[in-house]
Amino acid sequence: MGKVGAVIVAAGKGSRMRSAESKQYLQLGDKPILVHTLQLFQNITEVDEIVLVVPAADVQRCKDLVNIYSITKVSRVQAGGVERQDSVRLGLAALQEDTEWVLVHDGVRPFTAVEHIIGCLNQAKEAGAAVLAVPVKDTIKVVDQSKCIQSTPDRRSLWAIQTPQAFRLALLQKAQELAIQDGFIGTDDASLVERTGTNVLVVEGDYYNIKITTPEDLPWAEWILKHVRGERNS
Numbered sequence: 290m291g292k293v294g295a296v297i298v299a300a301g302k303g304s305r306m307r308s309a310e311s312k313q314y315l316q317l318g319d320k321p322i323l324v325h326t327l328q329l330f331q332n333i334t335e336v337d338e339i340v341l342v343v344p345a346a347d348v349q350r351c352k353d354l355v356n357i358y359s360i361t362k363v364s365r366v367q368a369g370g371v372e373r374q375d376s377v378r379l380g381l382a383a384l385q386e387d388t389e390w391v392l393v394h395d396g397v398r399p400f401t402a403v404e405h406i407i408g409c410l411n412q413a414k415e416a417g418a419a420v421l422a423v424p425v426k427d428t429i430k431v432v433d434q435s436k437c438i439q440s441t442p443d444r445r446s447l448w449a450i451q452t453p454q455a456f457r458l459a460l461l462q463k464a465q466e467l468a469i470q471d472g473f474i475g476t477d478d479a480s481l482v483e484r485t486g487t488n489v490l491v492v493e494g495d496y497y498n499i500k501i502t503t504p505e506d507l508p509w510a511e512w513i514l515k516h517v518r519g520e521r522n523s
């Protein structure tokens with residue numbers, strides 16, 4: 290049933306990390322964060338091909354990483370765009386023509402459980418579109434610009450959305466085209482597909498699937514690597 294491509298987006302600036310080195314290359318254990326993520330997808334049998342999207346200036350650097358760590362499923366190291374959404378679009382265009390399903394994943398989420406990636410892909414194969422997510426643990430408020438609380442949404446309907454996000458490739462490409470037409474910029478891929486009226490299903494993941502974003506995520510990431518990730522995913 291159709292080829293599966295993974296688009297790993299790592300073309301951001303990592304400005305919230307405030308580090309001299311871009312966060313995707315920061316060392317986690319014995320290798321860069323991005324390499325952990327690439328190895329995760331390299332080792333998933335269901336994934337036929339990986340397109341890696343990186344800053345234009347880093348294409349050769351990332352080709353070297355791919356070679357050094359023998360990430361043989363990477364078919365293309367693609368220069369990214371201004372917004373995450375642009376990087377995803379460029380990554381989708383670089384997939385082989387016979388690709389039917391795509392997993393879009395953040396290069397800085399190295400700890401996704403393999404069973405959750407496969408669960409998300411299988412759900413997308415049934416429904417067309419599926420994303421990993423976890424129920425929020427906090428009470429979330431809607432707050433206006435003067436820091437006044439406007440409302441308290443029912444927590445039972447709130448989920449924190451993660452990646453991978455899995456789609457029939459043609460569906461995500463159509464959603465991308467519509468977003469360009471409408472000048473819509475979303476912070477994730479599902480938000481583009483939702484606008485087409487297509488249902489996107491949520492697959493429950495776990496709280497270890499963090500996106501490494503700010504400096505306080507780094508010691509937490511080292512802890513997950515040492516105490517959780519090794520035994521769950523390798």
Ligand SMILES: Nc1ccn([C@@H]2O[C@H](COP(=O)(O)OP(=O)(O)OP(=O)(O)O)[C@@H](O)[C@H]2O)c(=O)n1
Nearest residue numbers: 298299300301302303304305371372373376396
């Ligand atoms: N133009 C962009 C922006 C983001 N990303 C990627 O999307 C993922 C999630 O984005 P985020 O964590 O927000 O990364 P950055 O945009 O790099 O971080 P910041 O917003 O702090 O600058 C990251 O792997 C990032 O490299 C991308 O490929 N292209």
Ligand SMILES: C[C@](O)(CO)[C@H](O)COP(=O)(O)O
Nearest residue numbers: 373395450451452476477500
């Ligand atoms: C796609 C994503 O990782 C889902 O949680 C997230 O939306 C990326 O957003 P960011 O604003 O780039 O952190």
